[in-house]
Amino acid sequence: MTALEIVPVDSSAPAKTDLPGPKQFRLPGHLSFSALSTYAECGERYRIERGHGVRGPSYWNTVGGTAVHHVTELADRAWFGEDVEVLDFEAAFEEAIAEEVERSGFPESALRASGRASKAWPDKQNKSWWLTHGPLYVSAWIRWRENTGYRLWETPWGEPGIEVPIEVHVGGEPFVGYIDRVFVDPNDGTGVPVDLKCGNHEPKSSLQLGTYGVGLARDYGLPVRRGGFWMAKNYEKDGDGLKYMEDLSRFTPEYVDVQFAMAWRGIRAGVFLPSPGMMCKSCSVRDFCTLMGGERADELPALEVSSDMKQITSG
Numbered sequence: 001m002t003a004l005e006i007v008p009v010d011s012s013a014p015a016k017t018d019l020p021g022p023k024q025f026r027l028p029g030h031l032s033f034s035a036l037s038t039y040a041e042c043g044e045r046y047r048i049e050r051g052h053g054v055r056g057p058s059y060w061n062t063v064g065g066t067a068v069h070h071v072t073e074l075a076d077r078a079w080f081g082e083d084v085e086v087l088d089f090e091a092a093f094e095e096a097i098a099e100e101v102e103r104s105g106f107p108e109s110a111l112r113a114s115g116r117a118s119k120a121w122p123d124k125q126n127k128s129w130w131l132t133h134g135p136l137y138v139s140a141w142i143r144w145r146e147n148t149g150y151r152l153w154e155t156p157w158g159e160p161g162i163e164v165p166i167e168v169h170v171g172g173e174p175f176v177g178y179i180d181r182v183f184v185d186p187n188d189g190t191g192v193p194v195d196l197k198c199g200n201h202e203p204k205s206s207l208q209l210g211t212y213g214v215g216l217a218r219d220y221g222l223p224v225r226r227g228g229f230w231m232a233k234n235y236e237k238d239g240d241g242l243k244y245m246e247d248l249s250r251f252t253p254e255y256v257d258v259q260f261a262m263a264w265r266g267i268r269a270g271v272f273l274p275s276p277g278m279m280c281k282s283c284s285v286r287d288f289c290t291l292m293g294g295e296r297a298d299e300l301p302a303l304e305v306s307s308d309m310k311q312i313t314s315g
């Protein structure tokens with residue numbers, strides 16, 4: 001498929017919703033890995049979502065994933081010795097739904113189901129699907145922790161390595177991130193960042209883990225050699241969801257810095273190329289995407305060639 005080939009609109013695409021209108025474009029104060037990833041996947045989506053602040057209704061998978069993160073966090077904190085009450089999945093799920101409704105302004109009925117329809121689940125991964133699978137995901141995480149025996153790293157202020165904040169410069173600009181877990185490698189004492197993924201797709205690369213490795217070294221002086229993604233969808237497979245624990249040595253500070261520096265240059269220069277593809281089917285801001293015939297695309301201010309580009313093109 002060429003870069004500018006139009007992808008036909010899928011008849012199963014979500015119904016058009018009354019998204020709030022775009023705000024004035026704002027440059028970011030920092031980048032997170034998720035922002036870099038959105039920008040790399042589709043510049044136009046980044047511009048609409050993050051630049052103009054247009055956010056569509058979320059997905060059941062996102063809300064279910066939030067609940068899994070919450071319950072596993074509480075379980076890990078209790079394991080670490082903190083005096084916390086561990087919610088069951090259903091309670092955490094209802095909390096996450098209420099928070100999403102409050103945050104987005106859309107009703108619960110606007111939440112979208114994703115994944116494949118099957119005989120057992122003809123309505124895809126909806127609320128019922130999550131009420132069945134969420135508790136299984138949580139159990140798999142607890143099994144994985146028991147089986148590996150990995151110890152959580154302890155932050156300099158004595159907290160367990162859960163949602164570890166990273167605030168450093170990457171590519172010479174502010175970077176902010178929260179690492180789901182940081183464990184201690186029993187072999188050599190290095191830090192092991194682990195990210196919990198609750199969606200259907202495998203990460204396309206391990207750059208997220210490599211970025212966290214650089215962030216941990218910069219922010220805390222903690223060397224990192226390996227890291228891993230814990231895939232909730234693999235809950236029945238060997239390893240209870242941990243897809244791999246990978247050598248991250250190829251993600252040198254120089255390499256990671258360059259990736260973020262390139263993104264900053266592109267964003268500042270107004271480079272927001274659309275990238276049509278499979279993601280368009282579920283893109284929550286498609287209504288605003290000119291390339292895909294979005295009905296509200298004319299509400300976005302036209303992209304201007306930046307002054308840098310004018311100098312180059314007029315010379």
Ligand code: SF4
Binds near residue numbers: 286
């Ligand atoms: S519809 Fe496709 S091309 Fe348009 S913003 Fe969304 S992902 Fe990008």
